[in-house]
Amino acid sequence: MDRAVKRVVRFDLWIDPVFDERLAREPDVALEVAALNGDASAAWAALERAHVYQVSAARNELPAQWQVGEALLARCPRLLAVSSGGAGYDTVDVDACTRAGVAVVNQAGGNAAAVAEMTIGLMLAVSRRIAESDRKLRSERGFSRESLMGHDIGGKTLGLVGIGHIGRRVAALARAFGMRVLAVDPLLPADEIRARGAEPADLDTLVKQADVVSVHCPLDEATRGMMDARRFAAMKPGAIFVSTARGGIHDEAALADSLRSGHLAGAGLDVWDEEPPPLEHPLLALPKVVATFHTAGVSHEGRRNVAAMAADQVVELLAGLRPPRLVNPEVWERFRERYAQAFGRRPGA
Known part of the structure; x- marks a missing residue:
């Protein structure tokens, strides 16, 4: 050689x-x-x-x-x-x-900028029911605009699970919308979390206070299954869950149950346990879910x-x-x- x-x-x-x-x-x-x-x-x-x-x-x-x-x-x-x-x-x-x-x-x-923009896009799509409106307008008539009424994200609280390259960009974009930003990141001291544009919080406090919980941490043994039935139940009624991180961090069955029960208002999901998820996946059957195929960084x-x-x-x-x-x-x-x-x-x- x-x-x-x-x-x-x-x-x-x-x-x-x-x-x-x-x-x-x-x-x-x-x-x-x-x-x-x-x-x-x-x-x-x-x-x-x-x-x-x-x-x-x-x-x-x-x-x-x-x-x-x-x-x-x-x-x-x-x-x-x-x-x-x-x-x-x-x-x-x-x-x-x-x-x-x-x-x-x-x-x-x-690709931090791309993923951060997609995160905000999923938040808006779920909160303002954009995908629901699109599907309904293509298939039905006789419904009112008020039947698709959503919520502004301005003035709401965003909880970031991880504030690395992507999370800090999401924080900056969210603040531009007038959101309050909380973040948990075990790798960073509180002063650094503040420097990155968020108020430090532990995970249990974050899920209780946030109107939107967005995941930006790696998948490892510490984070696998971290967002489980207990944590979804602890989230505010009517809150939104978003993940552009990795499948496996959130429990898909528990999330589906929380959405079906009406406890959570919606979810924006770019990542899945199996990618792409099977067509019969329970989350894909829920109109409250905006689903994408791990494309947040694919601009x-x-x-x-x-x-x-x-x-x-x-x-x-x-x-x-x-x-x-x-x-x-x-x-x-x-x-x-x-x-x-x-x-x-x-x-x-």
């Missing part, structure tokens, strides 16, 4: 062309695009010689054998880094990568930003620079050793 050539592999899932264009400008970087539905042996051959794997962050669009776990890492000993195609990294076992000396990077913040601008960010970070990492969005920083010293073995020089500290 030519030690001077740094090899990047991705599958032929859609990605903004800026990613390939950026890598093509590097004379010592070779990009190989494997066919997701093609010859598996050819895809394995590409991965086995790769130094960086640019992997989809969407677990439902990437077959399990191409997700990054112990089996793939054992088969790809040259792999130095895995780059997620989004802020999340649901398709990557980070602990397994760390044990193997493989750096994991994500693109946190790349032209958002996808381009993420692809450009990913390409720049891959190029920097292959040049031996410490990447700015390193998910497992404890791997760095081991990464430096493996990089030196691959390319004959040790990257910077």
